[in-house]
Amino acid sequence: MKINQKKTSWLFAILFFIVIIVGIWDASALIYGLQRGSLYALIALPLAMVLGIMDILNLAHGELLTVGLYASYVLFINFSIDPLISTLPVFIFLVILGGIIYFLTIKKVLGEGHLPQLLLTFGISIMLIELIKIYWTTRPRNVYRAYASSSITIGNFRIGSYEFLYVFLAFAVFLLLKLFLKKTRLGQAVYAVGQNPRGAEIVGINVDLVYLFIFCLSSGILGLTAGVMLPRVSIFPLTGNPFSLISFALVAMAGMGSINGILLAGITLGIAEAVIQAIPGYGGWSDLVFFGVLIAVIMAKNIQEA
């Protein structure tokens, strides 16, 4: 786990360049990209933590988000709890669920290499999806909240305001996490385990506990995100699934375990995507740009002498 990553600085440069160009051309694309990219980063962050600190490749990542969305939905339908308020109970619920999953499965494949983890979490993801299908069917569900379509108008410029919550939450979570890692003892333990679990054990850190904590916290962040997303999205058994891929993409782009990089990578890709979508007639190529940027960045950063 690296906090003091210096390599991200040129990612900054790319982002800055894009922001200037796009800002002049189409400011709304910039804002949509920022909002969307923040959401990507927010969802990718827990994956990066689990991968960077525990070295666990979690393919069921998106499904944990799905579970969070359904949990928030259930609270709204049965107890009329507003999704934004339900972020807290859902956070706790996912922390507990994360703990259960950790004890039953993840704990047993720690340090076994990525392949068994990949398959294990693939199995878990199938199980979660099928459970949801059996109980809620594939029919999408929504929570209607008038505030989710709110907007602000500045002169002739009208822009959606709800999704700024993504931006806010992303930056808040990132800052809190960095503060936590730097300033608290548990944070230092996490930081140490991420760099060298053996060394951490030698200085008296309970590595198992740190792993449990990280897995629970990561699930919890997904729960938090789920509550904020719910008023804006449709939920169905495969809702979260595509986000696993996006998250892996961001983690690879940012460099394993780099926290700053995740936020930057998310926003860069978000803006790149929004820009293509805003060009009339070329929206269909936005995926290409998304993966093109991804491949280019990974190549540039990781080319090995061979």
Add this chain to the structure above:
Amino acid sequence: MKKIIFYLFFVIMAATLPYYAGGYLLHVSTTILIFMSLSLSWDMMLRTGQLSFGNAGFFGLGAYASLISVSNLDIHPVLSLFFAAVFAAGVALVVGFAVLRLRKIYFAITTLALALVFEVIVMNLSDLTGGSSGRVLPQAIFGGNSVLIYWLILFITIIVILISELLNKSKTHYAINSIRNDEITARSSGINVFKYLVFVFVFTSAIQGIIGGVYTQQYAFVMPESTFSLDFLLLPIAMALVGGIYTTMGPILGAIFLGLISEYLKLIMPYGHLFIYGLIIVIVILFLPEGIYKVARKKYRNRKSQEVKLDASSEGK
């Protein structure tokens, strides 16, 4: 000698399957063989230490190459499979020079991203590929004769199995193993790591291309959403891991096991059978982390050595 007779027995059993199994089992077997080849090709790449997620992409490229060569160039469907192989191998060669410089998760993600890029390109070249609604062939290969299709796929699978065995037995295998175990040492002992990686990447992609071609010829259509489906990536990986990686027998057993189990589960529980499927995968990883084949082999060897001990002790008396 005994071994050869034994393998021959298997090949004959498999080749005569159409005479004693019904159409359903034949079709299930055909599907199993397709996934078996994909699984083996993925495992062969893994033996070099590189975790590739590009399977579905090269499978898709082969599928399109095969269909387009049949319908636009009017060549024989069987011949189109070579076209599929060459096309997939060619693309693999070009992209291989770039992506094979990456390692670990970066290589995995980039190959996956490439597969998705292929899909987007195919979707947008609609004049040639039919875009997102895909294209159909007037008829399946061999006029849809399922026995001939089965034999074709069996033939290809046997070749893939032989290649896999060859790769595990020949000199190349030392080079590949040493790359996997310690790349730096491999390089310092004079192995041209990059050359080997490109070599394996290209021919495994060619295999995936052929399989994509066969699949397309069997069902006579391509459609980006199903041709580039991640099923062609995840299921072969699952099969290799459940069976046991780095071996030839592993993916074979894994494909048979998972292929039959998923059909069987479906018959006994129409709703929610996939849940049990996921559960089986989880259980196998947790309790047989080395895969079925290696565990079975170990058990068998243990028993054998015990037998030897028993023999020795009885002799002593």
Add this chain to the structure above:
Amino acid sequence: MKKLSVVGIIFLLVVITLSLSFQIRADEDPIKIGAVNPLGDITGRQSTNAMELAVKELNEAGGLLGRPVELIVIDSELRPEKGASAIERLATSDEVDFFVGGMASSVHLAQIPTLKRYEKITVWIGAASHAIEEAVGPDEDWYFHLHPWDYQQGASYAYGWKDIEEKHPEVQIDSLFLAYEEGAFGTDSYESYQEYFESAQEGEGPYADLMEDFSGVSFVSAAHGGGDYRAMLRQAMNYDPDLFIWAGYDADAVPMLSQVREIGFSPPIYAGSPPGWPEDFGDSPLAENVVFFGMWAKSLNEVSPVAQHFWDEYIAMHDDEPVTYFAPLGYTNIHFLAKGVENAGTLEKEAVIESLREIEYDSPVGTTLKISPSRIISNQGFSEQKIIQWQDGVQEIIWPFDVATSEIIYPYEW
């Protein structure tokens, strides 16, 4: 060596037990209908439920030709090769007399070669892509397809809008904007609208006089990880169409409407053509006055006794409301087939095909089902869609007028 023989024997045992177990006991008595549906999906699940209902009704009425009817359902898992396997199984192990089923085009495409091999009478309710028609070809008289093809649906709406324009002079449609999802479903729609537009410019085709201007922009469906429609919607707003149509999935419905409000877009007609609607969509204020194209709505119960009968019986049997039009279609599928057999008085293939072509079946989707040729195949069922509008949380049919339950509310406002 021993190890290999053990493996060999196990393999042999597995093969033998499987080939035995996969062969169903020879019980020739019932007439067997084999269905392949995606049971994990709401459409497949409900259409299977409806098929079971129809079979139950048939058996309660004494069966077909004096024999009981048996429905054998296999999950397609929405995977092409699994869908094809299922057909093989139904044909060889279960030895069914007919094939029925529906949904995804990709799965059905993979089934066509197998279906062609067995040439049993097949009645299909899903898979609207014209690629299916191309794959089947013109000579297969045993193949019946009930769902309108994609191009038929598009033409059908044109007739609807023209009728509505005539009846309600305030409705004026000249320009049309299509928002389509990037997958097969949406892109197909876009391509067929593009074709209509080209012929309309030459004064031909169903959209002549209706589509003087046309534009379309794609979006990534929420079903595929998208869900941000604002770039697309802004382009639509700048275009300012008389008729805005989105071709996407049910998962797109609410988020798109919510973003329509966010950016302040208000076309005179806001129409969509999702395969279904989200749970409780009618209760959401967003639903008000949204128009959509579909085959069926609950309100048909007011005008069609068959629809009412289907509705009541479905709920009585499954304790669940039908929510997708694949439910009444599944019901139609079985009854249509049964009627053909009954009229033919035999299971003899040619006779049944003949009689199926003659049937006029009053179906719960409110339209009479009558076979007619489409572009390629000779046995096409429905060709018409309906224009439906959400009014006070209820889906009201506004066209065709003979089954209409309400008048159009125009313009769309929020």
Add this chain to the structure above:
Amino acid sequence: MLEVNNLNVFYDKIQVIWELAMQVNKKEAVGIFGPNGSGKSTLIKAILGLVDSVEGEVLFRGQDLTKKKTYNIMRQGISLVPQNRELFPDMTVKENLKLGSAFISEARQSTDETLDFIYHIFPVLKKREEQLAGTLSGGQQRMLTVGRGLMAKPQLLILDEPSVGLQPSLVIELFQKLKEIKEKDVSILLAEQNVRQGLKIIDRGYVLENGRIVLEESAEDLLENEHIQKSYLGI
């Protein structure tokens, strides 16, 4: 203070330590000498709970350590200076040192004092306080490892082959520092191949061969011992 009785250790059913008994007394420096593969590292791992199959008794201040997890053992007043350093490469020298005491409740209060003490012994660490540990030279990393071990204010400091990979001049420097540390009343358990240097700081030593203790003598006696002279000192 540390007492090992009847210790048997297995790797995958293969026994590597046999019936081992040893002890370290308060304020005593004890050496364990032996060739590569004799079981020195395994013994240390067994004491610290880093291997699974351990039979026998490991008592530290009367408590049995065999049932305890490594991190917990470390919190009892034992510190380890591992052979392969196990530093945190992306943290600064100071952060590395501070982690040494952060999780040991007795040591945490006096972090700053201990830090001063360590900077006093290893002035180079003070100089490179803000540098990332991964960028230090091999010798400096070794000093940092020892420093980190001391941060826990251990009653027993265990050093696993501290001289490995160091050039001779640095080895001499390191052992001088260890002597200083010893004077601070810290018990030391030192596993070493470099017997010559090791004998300079220990009070008593064991010789371990093939997983068994073959000799136990005071430092002076060991120096005189014929077997030691022949096999280890090359005299």
